[in-house]
Amino acid sequence: MKLLKIEDIARRLAQDIPDGAYVNLGIGMPTMVANYVSPDREVVYHSENGILGVGPAPAPGQENSYLINASKQSVTLLQGGSYFDNAQSFGMMRGGHIDIAVLGAYQVSAAGDLANWSTDQEHFPPAVGGAMDLAVGAKQVFVLMRHTMTNQAPKILPTCNYPLTGAGVVTRIYTDLAVIHVTERGLQVHELHPGNSFAEVQALTGATLLPPL
Amino acid sequence: MINKIVTSMAQAVAGIKDGDTVMVGGFGNSGIPYQLVAALHQLQVRDLVIISNNAGVREEGISALLRDRMVRKLICSYPRSAGSIWFERLYEEKAIELELLPQGTLSERMRAGGAGIGGFFTRAGFGTALAEGKETRIIDGQGYVLENALKADVALIKAERGDRWGNLTYNTAGRNFNPVMATAATLTLVEVDFIVDLGDLDPESIVTPGIFVDRLIQTTADNL
Numbered sequence: 001m002k003l004l005k006i007e008d009i010a011r012r013l014a015q016d017i018p019d020g021a022y023v024n025l026g027i028g029m030p031t032m033v034a035n036y037v038s039p040d041r042e043v044v045y046h047s048e049n050g051i052l053g054v055g056p057a058p059a060p061g062q063e064n065s066y067l068i069n070a071s072k073q074s075v076t077l078l079q080g081g082s083y084f085d086n087a088q089s090f091g092m093m094r095g096g097h098i099d100i101a102v103l104g105a106y107q108v109s110a111a112g113d114l115a116n117w118s119t120d121q122e123h124f125p126p127a128v129g130g131a132m133d134l135a136v137g138a139k140q141v142f143v144l145m146r147h148t149m150t151n152q153a154p155k156i157l158p159t160c161n162y163p164l165t166g167a168g169v170v171t172r173i174y175t176d177l178a179v180i181h182v183t184e185r186g187l188q189v190h191e192l193h194p195g196n197s198f199a200e201v202q203a204l205t206g207a208t209l210l211p212p213l
Numbered sequence: 214m215i216n217k218i219v220t221s222m223a224q225a226v227a228g229i230k231d232g233d234t235v236m237v238g239g240f241g242n243s244g245i246p247y248q249l250v251a252a253l254h255q256l257q258v259r260d261l262v263i264i265s266n267n268a269g270v271r272e273e274g275i276s277a278l279l280r281d282r283m284v285r286k287l288i289c290s291y292p293r294s295a296g297s298i299w300f301e302r303l304y305e306e307k308a309i310e311l312e313l314l315p316q317g318t319l320s321e322r323m324r325a326g327g328a329g330i331g332g333f334f335t336r337a338g339f340g341t342a343l344a345e346g347k348e349t350r351i352i353d354g355q356g357y358v359l360e361n362a363l364k365a366d367v368a369l370i371k372a373e374r375g376d377r378w379g380n381l382t383y384n385t386a387g388r389n390f391n392p393v394m395a396t397a398a399t400l401t402l403v404e405v406d407f408i409v410d411l412g413d414l415d416p417e418s419i420v421t422p423g424i425f426v427d428r429l430i431q432t433t434a435d436n437l
Contacts, residue, residue, distance in 0.1 A: 048316060049240040049389045065243065066387035072241035072294070083385055085392040085420075086240070086266075087324040090317025094337060118342075125304040126313055127293035128343065133317035136336040167340040 002195030003176040006146075011036040012193075013102065013144055013174045017043055021099040024048065024134055026116075027071040030102040030144050044080075046098055048130040050089045053081020070130065090130065093137035101138035103131065105145045105170075107160040110207035112170040112182040114141065115162035128165075135166030147175035147204055154206035156180070156187065177201045186210050217379045217429045218408060222252035225402050225430045229367050231258050232285075236323065236368040236394040237265040237275055241294065244387035246371040246404040248432055250274050253369065254281070264288040264323070264365060266316065266390055270296030279303055288363070290316035313343060314360075320393050322363035327396025327425070332361040368398035372421065375405040376412075379426025380419045388420065395425040403429045 004012070006029055014036035017023060024046045025031050034056075037043050045054040047069045054069055055076035063074040077083075092098060107115040114135050117128045135141055148154055156173065172190075173180040178201050179191040188210045192201060198211045219225050226249060229235065235253065239245030254277050261284045268289060269276030278284050279299040287309060292300050303309040314322070315337040325333055334357035338344045348359040370391045372381040381403060383391060395401045408431050 047386070049243070049386050051386050064385060067385040068241055068243050072243075077385070083383070083388055085388050086316070086320040086390045087393045090320055094317060094335060123305045125293050125297075125301060125311065127291045128313055128315055129291040130316040132315035132341060132343065133335075133337040136339070137317075163342045164340060 001177075001200050002193065004193050006176070007032060009144055009174050009176055012179065013142060014038070016142070016172075017041070017100060019043070022046055022052070022097065024093070024098050024101045024138065026101065026103040026131070026134070028104045030104055031071060033102050033144070046089070046092065047075070048086075048089055048093075048134070050084045050086055051075070051077065051081065052084075053078040055081070090133050093130070093133045096137060096139055098134070098138045100140045100142055101134045102142045102144055103134065105143045105155065106162050107155050107157055108143055108170050108173055109160045110156075110158050110187055112168045113160050114143065114165045114170050115160040117165050118163045120163055131165045135169040140171045141169050143170050143173045145173070145175055147177040147201070152204060154204060157206035177204065180209065188213070216377045217423070217426055218377050219428050219430050222248060222430065225249060225428050226252040226256060228400065229253060229256055229258060232260045233258070233366040234262040234264065234364075236365040236398055237263060238368070238370045238389065238391035238394050239274070240266050240386070240389035242270075244371045244383070244389050244391055245274050246369045246402075247274060249369040249402055249404045249430075250278070254278055254283070257281070257283070259283055260285045262286045262288065264319075264363065264394075266290050266319065267294050268292035268297045268300035270294055271298065276300070279309070282308070284309060286310040286312065288312040288314065288319070290314050290319045315343060318360050319363075320390060322360055323390070323393045323397040325362035326364040327393065330362055332359055334359055363397065365394075365398040366400065368394040368401045370395050370401060370403040372403055372405045374407045374409050374414060375403060375426070375429045376409050376414055376423070377429070378411060379403065379421075379423030379429055380414050381405070381421035381423075381426065382414060382418055383420055392421045395421045401425055401427050404432050405429060406432050
């Protein structure tokens, strides 16, 4: 068995972001995807606080403390970019104007349910941010995550046992073992990363997978 | 003559009282009206309901209001940023009520409040713990959650430029929740980096028309 590095999962996912797409990258690992989208594709990145056309981090000393992304990091604005208020920003999401949201996940179910906002710990305050709006609003939700927990407990399950972010919202899952599409027939393995057999990947998955076509 | 400009922070926050609901603009550390929040802190009022996307960090912004037990309830989408120490402590002590909302529901409830809409159905949160106890409806085969409008007694806003009529422009992503909150409060108080003459703001570029603004004060230089 061979695990892809996180950067390589991001690199693989980036290949599936088409020219002209409007894309929201969730906080954490998904932000890496921007590093690997081919420069010959023009992709417009959306940030939930109210930016379209998010550019790379500014050079040291060039930061504008107002101009931050959803992860609260300093960013720049590309030519053609724009600013808007938070209500319009979320209207873009819920209104189906964002083509792809790339999100991390604690768990994904066989039906494409997503759990990525709470591990249900008592005494620890919950926080949701824009996850639920993105989950229901983006035309496609790509999950980027490790295939299992560190102890190899599966994260792709028949049903999620952590609180849901959205039901039936995930369209594709990109992990360190495989690329999986959520279809009406079930979880379809689209691609096994080199060095992994279907049986090995199935053994690390709680839900039933359909073998590559 | 209309002149909404005031010259002291005490004048700016005059009238905020115990039990008021107060919206505070900002996302992360961008677009927070720090000096208005500090002036509210000095009033030492109690039992406030604060509506804000985040819960402040360290001793800054609304974190200081939380530390000094001035807040009864927080309506918020992401109260757990790195350094939100006072909110975390109060939450663990069960010394504060939290109403957690999806971020887009938070801003849209305020937009509705400012626009005379009683409520709306959103797909965000349907089938999740955050929809528990809320009315739901199936529309065109999709599940939606009913969310009511949200208004406040006071909104504290940060803008970049303003004139004596209260017209406002913002600095980049410092806009965030500020223009929405400005519409949804009985009393809207604005902290601006620059006060400009009437007519200096390009009418095509005004984001918040002055009708939504009650008082305007210039940020003092040491906090720019």
